[in-house]
Amino acid sequence: MYKVLIIDSNQRWRDKLHAMIEWxxxxxxxxxxxVNTEEAGAIFRMQQFSLVIISMNEHTNGLNLCDQIRRHSRIPIILIGGSNDFQLARRALGYHVSxxxxxxxxxxxxxxxxQTIRRELDQASGKGQSLLYPISDEKPQAVDNIIDKVKEYVEDALxxxxxxxxxxxxxxxNCSYLGQKFKxxxxxxxxxxxxxxxxEKAKTLLENTDMKVYEIANKVGYSEMDWFYKKFKSYTGRSANQYRKATTKLYLLNCQ
Structure with missing residues (x-):
């Protein structure tokens, strides 16, 4: 079971949320x-949660709490209730809410x-990621650290x-936010x-191994050979076989 923290000052709303579904x-x-947002920090320090649900009946307090949480934690957040306001939703996306x-x-x-968040948490567990994102006294992750994590993921799963x-x-x-930061x-x-x-990985393998072209294509994430050939020629200006022949010839000339 993944532990959920609900933040709202309205007891009737909290009871309604409890009874709404079979959690x-x-x-x-x-x-x-x-009961109030001031208690959130203390509760987080005492317990560890996998998800936070914040009532948006008081818009300002809800977004302010998102800001406080995001200073120290990447825990999934659901904002619930309040008006269907585009600007409000846009501001919420800035805090990477789920x-x-x-x-x-x-x-x-x-x-x-x-269910979406459950799949993400299960996936994180399967990849050896931490499921708990407690608030601490540590500084927020710098953007370059997040970008490094993206690069590490690509390298491992190329x-x-x-x-x-x-x-x-x-x-x-948030996918859009991360994409913009990466760019x-x-x-x-x-x-x-x-x-x-x-x-670049394909070029290295063509230059330094005797692997078949289809093996190299699979190694760098292409199951369809036509698509790999098209992308490689567009990237290098040569077919994979032409590239291998040219680099082999250059290597032999350098050895003479």
């Missing part, structure tokens, strides 16, 4: 309900949101199908970076 059937348990469910909240919407959405889920970041930091989009890493 345990989705894999969550409601451990605490906080979902924003304005009133009237339907049980099936909440269930869908929780032979697989990789998407920024998947990485965002693992790191508990600002690397001066290229994530997809451009991923293509560069795959092609």
């Amino acid at each position: 345990s059937q989705i894999g969550f348990s409601l451990e605490s309900s906080i 979902d924003y469910l304005p009133d009237p909240v339907a049980p099936d919407e909440l269930i869908t949101s929780l 032979h697989q199908n990789i998407t920024l959405k998947e990485i965002s889920n693992v790191l508990h970041y 600002d930091h690397e001066k290229m989009t994530f997809n451009e970076y991923l293509l560069q890493q795959r092609m």
